[in-house]
Amino acid sequence: MFSSFFETARNSPFRTPFGRVQCDASKSIAPIAADPQPVEGRQIAAAAAAVPVAADHSTSCEFGSTKYFMLCGIGGILSCGTTHTFVVPLDLVKCRLQVDSAKYKNLVHGFKVTVAEEGSRGLAKGWFPTLLGYSAQGLCKFGLYELFKVKYADIIGEENAYLYRTSLYLAASASAEFFADIALAPFEAAKVKIQTVPGFANNFREAVPKMLKEEGVNAFYKGLVPLWMRQIPYTMMKFACFERTVELLYKYVVPKPRAECSKGEQLVVTFAAGYIAGVFCAVVSHPADVVVSKLNQTKGASAASIAKSLGFMGMWNGLTPRIIMIGTLTALQWFIYDGVKVALGIPRPPPPEMPASLKAKQKGN
Secondary structure (H helix, E strand, O other), X not given: OHHHHHHHHHHOOOOOOOOOOOOOOOOOOOOOXXXXXXXXXXXXXXXXXXXXXXXOOOOOOOOOOHHHHHHHHHHHHHHHHHHHHHOHHHHHHHHHHHHOOOXXXXXXXXXXXHHHHHOHHHHHOXXXXXXXXXXXXXXXXXXXXXXXXXXXXXXXXXXXXXXOHHHHHHHHXXXXXXXXHHHHHHHHHHHHXXXXXXXXXXXXXXXXXXXXXXXXXXXXXXXXXXXXXXXXXXXXXXHHHHHHHHHHHXXXXXXXXXXXXXXXHHHHHHHHHHHHHHHHHHHHHHHHHHHHHHHHHOOOOOHHHHHHHHHHHHOOOXXXXXXHHHHHHHHHHHHHHXXXXXXXOOOOOOOOOOOHHHHHHHHHO
């Protein structure tokens, strides 16, 4: 799968999210009207200058179209569903550290106890609801993020979309995650039950009817509010911090302009930026993550009572494995998402640039 991504990337005029399209100066270009209007095939990124470009027939859809948002959602499914399923063993031990720190003393000890009691297969508990839940979440997270980013940019205008692009990323990602968590909540509740309540259920098929019988539909959504508290700050940090970290790395760390970097060098920067963003994501959202784990483990409890019983220090149980998990996840998700965009021919506009109208205003001042 990934070999096709690299092959496609080598032949694509939009090889990376950081590359620049090179124009052939020898070819004649038709004069541009003083007030150009949108034309078919034009790709205008949120917060980017409206620069006329020729129609790109290598893409499978038009930027900002319904098909574009749907394909971005597919990228989100593959990005989030696969990566979260891949780290299920680490997530399982992290959850158990959060709900029973007396038994599972640290990350290594947690793995040893789990394998000793349940065998190596025990580390895979909860993989199916993880796959379903985070695939649904990824669909909404990335698909709706792209949608809200374009719509909010249209509302505030081109100049403000550039000047306040960080706020734009934060608002779009928060809006997308609100709906993504509604899709995730039932699967997350079942996963935590399977992983943290001994003898409750061995798989998703067994867990669902038991949860319905004991607590009704509320069993699947009682953790929604703390899930919002965990995931919305996480996602806001994930998108905004990633974008800004990439800019800072190229400005202060990478010794040459990103246009001169090879594909491999750009991937290193992407992975590094994703990991750095992931560390911040983990720290910001961790207390709420602990509450979610304890809430879904304990019948009849509320988020407030769980937080009170844990205390301040208890809210940070399992932080180390979560930093490792979220840092790796975030870095891999950006890589996979970008690879899917290349493979499916989804338009990938260039980075934001100052609009010509704003440049003119600055010169006038």
